[in-house]
Amino acid sequence: MAHFPPSFGFQVTPTLHNKAEGPTLPSNNAVHSIPFVVLVTGAGKGIGFQIALAYAQAGASGLVISSRTQSDLDELTRQVKKVNKQDVVKLAAKTENHFGRIDVVVANAGVMSKYITAEDGSHRLPYNIEEDGDLPRVFDINLIGTYLLARHFIPLLNASPNRVQAFIAISSVTSHFSDSTFTPLAYNVSKLAQNRLIESLHNDYNAQTGLVFYAVHPGVVVTPQTEEHRKASDGKKWDAVLNDDIGLCGGVLTWLTSAKREWLSGRYINANWDVTELEGRKDEIINRDLFKFQMAV
Template sequence: MAMDFSNAALPAHYGLHFTPTFHSKIPPNIDPTSTTLPNPFIVVVTGAGKGLGYHISLAYASAGCSGLAISSRTSSDLDALASEISKIAEKRGTKIEVLKVVADVQSDSDVSNLEKEVRQKWGRVDVMIANAGVISKYVEAPSSSGSNLPRGIVQDADWARVLDINLNGVWRVSKAFVPLLSESKDGPQALISSCSMAAHSTISELTPIAYNVSKVAGMRLMECVANDHGEEGVQAFALHPGAVVTPQTKNHAGGQWSDILADDEGLAGAFCVWLTKEKREWLSGRYVSCNWNVKELEAKKDEIVKGNLLKYRMVV
């Protein structure tokens, strides 16, 4: 099957143009450097050492959070990120406490220890970003379209690892941190899972099956968390973080990848800051995209709530 990645070719249910205005770069009204977060404001980011998690962490630092717990599997990556956070804090003239925790979201004990360290240091968490994620390993022989991503269930031999990181990892993080989010009553109590607009696709050369299934399930997981823990104040969001060149995507081959992976690497972080700087119950349990215009999104509030939009449903 030939792949057509053009924006015009995407079906409406992908939600690409849910707001008429589409952003690939940070618009001024959500620039984190122009935001001042409440104090205290504690943020935890998994998969923070590289890619989107790195830039999401910097966005919260730029917005003046009081504490950042950064987690990844590589200590040296965390050291480099902590150094950049320190520079941002110095430039702002503020203090940001940084907690570095080496943790693998595939490990129950690592995730439990991350929660324990955050609880001991601050006794609260305002925003939990379940960002750690991977895509299936490349295949040796590209398809006729030039894609080096595995096509179909037979080629996608990376199923177990991808599901354990992208889905079970989000489940482990959610299970560990929902109680602390529930206790942090004076904050946004926000859980954000990194999902993907690409999960709407059933073309496996674009989204390998393991990745697709993990992200679809992650969206439903956020809906369930919102339903089950909303009365405790917990909000949960499934975030499309844009189409970005990251360590996971930089070696994608074939097709129009250079045109697709064109979003600003800082856009997702800026959107996260906007999403969580205050309570937004009307968006909790839903899919959101960092490419959307927030003013136009807010104008759709009544429509979203009345129609129960931005959730997975079967068309019958």
């Protein structure tokens, strides 16, 4: 990722990781208190599946997992259909009734704009707003879905005191992108808005309740979605960046929630960062209020 500008955050720690290792291995982040209940949306496959698996390996006593399709959840044995307000309300109620608490909520469900067939016959992601007619659907899942989870699970997080009380949105480095030449406008802007949502939730809740909120770039990994990118007419551009292990993010999240890390709450975090080196910058991160999106003047 050396070709990205410094503002994209890949130079925050001298060491970058492509897989979970050392302090980010789930086996090194065993939960300290039982019960410990984790909700992961979009857990049927890909990154979400691996996040759920990582928490299981870390010893979570309860997992609530959701996906938009039954087939995706066959391996995880639980079905929650397409996320909407009514389903999120029911999911929160069922979680409270079954477990009586929630410790970590991971808003992982996400989509990218649909492929188009361009005038030149190429099959690819849209390059601009005229080509990208999928913004309402992308925002509905990526941003509104995160909003609904926060709105209906924050009360349950707040009712589970003396624990980590973490709400995590799986964001993306594409939230830094200011054009659509690599990934579509709808996806990029939805992830940028997701980052600001996390910052706002921190400002609204952390001081009063102790809840913590994180926006996490999970790495650039081969998933069922990104595998399709390779098949597109311009798919070769993905070969240089799809280098991270699919279990990277899950491991990092088990580290992130192994303690209440309020100094990282409200901020954008890159799963590639070396967490030991990151902790070494703790005072600087707090004093300079780093890893937030601000206008340069």
